[in-house]
Amino acid sequence: MTARERAALYAQARQEREDETHDLLAEKERREAEQAKQYEEHQGETCTRYFGRFLRHREEIGKVRRGRDLQSCWDVWIAPEIGSKPIAGLTRDDVEDVRDALDRAVAQRKKEGALAGLSGARARNVWSVLTSMMKEACTSKRRDLRVRTDNPCATVQPPDRTDPKRKTFVYPAEFLKLVSCREVPRESRELYAVACYLYLRPGELRALLWTDVDFEAGVVHVTKAYDEDSKSVKPPKTRNGVRDVPTPAPLVPLLKVMRKRSRGVGEVLPIMRGLNENRRAGWMRKHFELAKLDRPRLTDEGPTTMMVNFRSWRDTGITWLALGGVDVAKMQRRAGHDSISTTLGYVKMAEDLTGSIGEPFPALPATLLEGEGVVATPAPRRSGPDWAKSPVKNYKLSKSLRKTVGEAGFEPATTSTQSSCTTGLCDSPKKPEI
Secondary structure (H helix, E strand, O other): OOHHHHHHHHHHHHHHHHHHHOHHHHHHHHHHHHHHHHOOHHHOOEHHHHHHHHHHHHHHOOOOOOHHHHHHHHHHHHHHHHOOOEHHHOOHHHHHHHHHHHHHHHHHHHHHOOOOOOOHHHHHHHHHHHHHHHHHHHHOOOHHHOOOOOOOOOOOOOOOOOOOOEOOOOOHHHHHHHHOOOOOOHHHHHHHHHHHHHOOOHHHHHOOEHHHEEOOOOEEEEOOEEEOOOOEEEOOOOOOOOEEEEOOHHHHHHHHHHHHHHOOOOEOOHHHHHOOOOOHHHHHHHHHHHOOOOOHHHOOOOOOEOOOOOOHHHHHHHHHHHHOOOOHHHHHHHHOOOOHHHHHHHHHHHHOOOOOOOOOOOOOOHHHHOOOOOOOOOOOOOOOOOOOOOOOOOOOOOHHHHHHHHHHOOOOOOOOOOOOOOOOOOOOOOOOOO
């Protein structure tokens, strides 16, 4: 059977089941009743409705970088507890209900491991969404957003923490082995070299242009970052994010080869356009396998350890600065950290090493500096987002199956006033990037 025929058969079976049980129709009516309840005028403005206004305001003044993530935090973890309650009447008990739900998710993570519940850091991020909104509800400069005289979150303790995870970085000897491996596409090896030697954030790498590379001064100007959520270029993440990063001498020949190939026009790393941010880590680990980088620490994922991911190149470059004896104040400025404590974490990682792991920022292999006969490798097919865990089960369906099922004619049970259910199986939730 073809995919279309299988989908039609599946739709027919689901239709027969829906005609008997009316489960999807009941779920749709429950959802619509809940939505209607949130917007009843006699209750006053609900928390969900106010959060929408709050989020739009933050986006207007440029204080939100990941609006979709904040929305998903609200939808998945906060709205089920307080979404339909009037914000003007929200109490300390209501706020503690949210905190207790987060504590239960954190406890589940501690008990069942990395694939369950929420990490303590993520729970704190969700908590900050609620506390930021309630603070705005009391002290906003905009009078229409100031709807309360007190903050019920002010005296409520935050969610529990989980054990902090230690970051992973690549040793210089391992880096040379990777960028020398001809089985790894050349364009990918160039990406790893630039990402490691400049230790920029992924969004800053994505927005880096040849006009930002100053060969005469020997620096790279970091003035912007690409926001995956809004698909637009914005200022860097932190206040100190606008900075000049010195270009290590071994990287200069490679940058010149890359500039010659691109005629100095456009993005330094166009390959970043085709790499979905949620797939970069797995794509990179496959290259590690090709280069036979099998140190267990690179792939260990435990309660206190974090396996290597694409952002590990930034961690690697900053740790190499510490290995090279760069002053902490210079490290902080070059990395764009707002807090010196963040930089000191990398110094601690470097101090713990006693063996021979290679010299930081080594000379790049000749195989990577060959400028002739270079054919750009096609970027991997852009994949869909990684949907994170949610307390709601069976809440997604692939786009291809939705389309095929729709063409096959599947409809939930209907009443005289409803012709079809366009939600149920077919709704796509917000992405809770846990």
